[in-house]
Amino acid sequence: MMDQLESVRKQFLADLESFPENSKEIEDFRSKYLGRKGSVASLFTLMGKATSEERPTLGKELNKLKQDLTRQFEERVSTYLVAHQKGEDDSIDLTLPGKTPRIGSLHILEQTLSEIKDIFKSIGFHVAYGPEVDDDYHNFSALNIPEHHPARDMQDTFFIDPTTVLRTHTSNVQIHLMEDEDPPIRYIVPGRVYRNEAIGYKSYCLFHQVEGIYINEKVSFAELKGCLEYFVRQMFGPKIKMRFRPSYFPFTEPSAEVDMWDEERQQWMEILGCGMVDPAVLENVGYDSKKWHGYAFGMGVERIAMLKYKINDIRLFYNGDIRFLEQFS
Ligand code: PHE
Numbered sequence: 001m002m003d004q005l006e007s008v009r010k011q012f013l014a015d016l017e018s019f020p021e022n023s024k025e026i027e028d029f030r031s032k033y034l035g036r037k038g039s040v041a042s043l044f045t046l047m048g049k050a051t052s053e054e055r056p057t058l059g060k061e062l063n064k065l066k067q068d069l070t071r072q073f074e075e076r077v078s079t080y081l082v083a084h085q086k087g088e089d090d091s092i093d094l095t096l097p098g099k100t101p102r103i104g105s106l107h108i109l110e111q112t113l114s115e116i117k118d119i120f121k122s123i124g125f126h127v128a129y130g131p132e133v134d135d136d137y138h139n140f141s142a143l144n145i146p147e148h149h150p151a152r153d154m155q156d157t158f159f160i161d162p163t164t165v166l167r168t169h170t171s172n173v174q175i176h177l178m179e180d181e182d183p184p185i186r187y188i189v190p191g192r193v194y195r196n197e198a199i200g201y202k203s204y205c206l207f208h209q210v211e212g213i214y215i216n217e218k219v220s221f222a223e224l225k226g227c228l229e230y231f232v233r234q235m236f237g238p239k240i241k242m243r244f245r246p247s248y249f250p251f252t253e254p255s256a257e258v259d260m261w262d263e264e265r266q267q268w269m270e271i272l273g274c275g276m277v278d279p280a281v282l283e284n285v286g287y288d289s290k291k292w293h294g295y296a297f298g299m300g301v302e303r304i305a306m307l308k309y310k311i312n313d314i315r316l317f318y319n320g321d322i323r324f325l326e327q328f329s
Pocket of ligand 1 (some may be wrong): 128169170171211231249252272273274297299
């Protein structure tokens with residue numbers, strides 16, 4: 001029985017090779033195979049002769065054959081129709097210029113991020129990522145930010161529940177990386193962070209940071225300065241004005257911030273915080289703080305892009321205005 005199915009299929013395929021070129025012959029072709037009295041329909045009479053064991057498989061095969069042949073026939077017909085239409089219909093002007101496809105481009109923040117990554121990769125940093133929703137411990141406690149610290153205040157932090165937060169900085173990943181790996185380590189960590197702050201031209205409820213962390217046996221503040229100076233010169237060119245300003249973070253000691261001169265506004269703009277990793281943080285992750293030392297930094301990607309590309313409002317990154325985005329494609 002299966003042989004009979006196969007021979008109909010073979011014949012159909014052979015006929016398909018010389019598919020007719022006019023509608024009358026096409027109709028004949030159709031009724032020969034797929035019509036009410038066509039070869040496929042007559043194969044269905046085999047069902048009557050099949051044993052009850054054979055019947056289910058035979059039924060399946062018959063239906064499959066019918067679908068297959070119908071599909072192939074229809075494909076051929078539509079190719080025929082398209083070819084015919086073109087030849088006969090001279091209302092189509094083939095000399096008209098085509099439609100230019102619109103080409104997308106990377107968002108300016110994504111471009112800035114990849115510039116930042118490339119600079120740090122060129123001096124030995126690996127790239128890592130970490131969670132945006134994290135527990136209180138990784139975002140705060142492990143970083144030496146005790147429970148009563150103002151940074152934990154509802155003012156700054158979006159809470160998911162009393163002990164889960166949208167991370168307020170990428171520093172949470174410092175802890176994850178050190179928990180997972182033994183020193184020495186050298187990473188940058190790009191990612192989104194969230195803060196419940198007053199929105200203004202340079203602050204938004206979400207923004208991006210790139211965290212850096214380097215832990216080794218001998219690491220000095222001079223190296224931190226050298227590394228960040230190198231980064232800034234690569235990013236903005238040799239003439240840029242920057243300054244280190246002493247600062248305070250619970251997880252670094254000593255700490256500093258880097259400001260860059262904002263030509264547009266004629267004032268300093270803070271772009272990053274940094275410092276030597278506090279021994280208490282190293283102990284929290286089980287590193288021996290007598291042996292291992294390191295530095296860390298966290299920079300604001302939007303602010304860097306604002307300075308580099310003279311963008312005067314952080315909200316422009318997020319409202320998807322094509323007129324803004326197109327300037328950077
Ligand atoms: N996490 C700090 C912030 O968001 C920046 C920072 C990172 C400071 C690493 C020191 C070391 O402001």
